Amino acid sequence: MDDLTEMLKGTLEGCVLEIIGSEETYGYAITRRLNELGFADVVEGTVYTILLRLEKNGLVQATKRPSGQGPPRKFYALNDAGREELATFWAKWEYIKSRIDKLKEGGR
Amino acid sequence: MDDLTEMLKGTLEGCVLEIIGSEETYGYAITRRLNELGFADVVEGTVYTILLRLEKNGLVQATKRPSGQGPPRKFYALNDAGREELATFWAKWEYIKSRIDKLKEGGR
DNA sequence: TAGTAGTATTCGGTAGTACAAGGTACCAAG
DNA sequence: CTTGGTACCTTGTACTACCGAATACTACTA
Numbered sequence: 001m002d003d004l005t006e007m008l009k010g011t012l013e014g015c016v017l018e019i020i021g022s023e024e025t026y027g028y029a030i031t032r033r034l035n036e037l038g039f040a041d042v043v044e045g046t047v048y049t050i051l052l053r054l055e056k057n058g059l060v061q062a063t064k065r066p067s068g069q070g071p072p073r074k075f076y077a078l079n080d081a082g083r084e085e086l087a088t089f090w091a092k093w094e095y096i097k098s099r100i101d102k103l104k105e106g107g108r
Numbered sequence: 109m110d111d112l113t114e115m116l117k118g119t120l121e122g123c124v125l126e127i128i129g130s131e132e133t134y135g136y137a138i139t140r141r142l143n144e145l146g147f148a149d150v151v152e153g154t155v156y157t158i159l160l161r162l163e164k165n166g167l168v169q170a171t172k173r174p175s176g177q178g179p180p181r182k183f184y185a186l187n188d189a190g191r192e193e194l195a196t197f198w199a200k201w202e203y204i205k206s207r208i209d210k211l212k213e214g215g216r
Numbered sequence: 217t218a219g220t221a222g223t224a225t226t227c228g229g230t231a232g233t234a235c236a237a238g239g240t241a242c243c244a245a246g
Numbered sequence: 247c248t249t250g251g252t253a254c255c256t257t258g259t260a261c262t263a264c265c266g267a268a269t270a271c272t273a274c275t276a
Binding site for chain 3: 113114116117118120121149150151153154157158161175176177178179180
Binding site: 006009026027029045048049051067069071072074 | 222223224225226227232233234
């Protein structure tokens with residue numbers, strides 16, 4: 001699937017939030033997970049900018065831990081604000097999905 | 109539903125394409141139709157920029173017609189390239205939808 | 217021991233998109 | 247002749263995903 005970038009705007013951040021929410025993890029692993037899930041073209045740089053934004057907006061808590069497999073990893077976990085944001089994200093997603101699918105079916 | 113703008117990026121153009129595809133129509137009416145469909149905050153300015161973009165990219169054909177209800181209306185119709193683009197849009201949408209829904213269900 | 221590959225983060229710049237805000241034009245009714 | 251509804255267009259801004267490049271650490275291997 002070619003060039004989904006424009007369509008991913010706004011949703012990628014929610015996806016990262018969801019991944020962090022299900023398990024405390026770090027940037028590199030999140031990128032791999034997204035690729036695995038079918039977001040094949042998502043690269044590290046993109047994920048890190050999202051991560052930094054999440055941190056700046058106070059939605060996650062970051063902890064640095066040594067790795068044994070290269071440089072230290074920065075683990076991220078959701079805080080209360082992050083969990084709330086995640087819930088909002090899914091609500092928006094369901095809303096948009098229902099509208100667009102309705103439109104697709106020639107919704108009157 | 110508040111502020112869906114970021115999440116609509118990339119999808120709004122497809123929605124407009126779909127609306128035009130189902131019926132030759134004009135900017136103002138498209139905006140009303142979107143509002144009706146639940147995209148409540150979409151405003152004229154947004155739709156016109158999309159329409160100009162579609163025209164510039166050669167996906168639609170525009171025809172001006174007098175209206176009797178104010179200034180002349182600019183009707184838009186899809187051409188072959190537009191129909192193709194619309195098909196691509198739906199393919200992308202289905203793809204992204206399946207990926208995100210899988211993620212939501214804790215897809216492994 | 218030098219080189220390469222894999223892991224991991226950061227930063228600066230770019231392009232695309234929706235939107236806000238403003239303006240223009242035309243008609244009918246009060 | 248002013249108001250309100252219809253219809254269109256333009257400019258500027260904020261946000262986001264992406265890319266390229268740099269940095270750093272470890273392990274393997276030629």
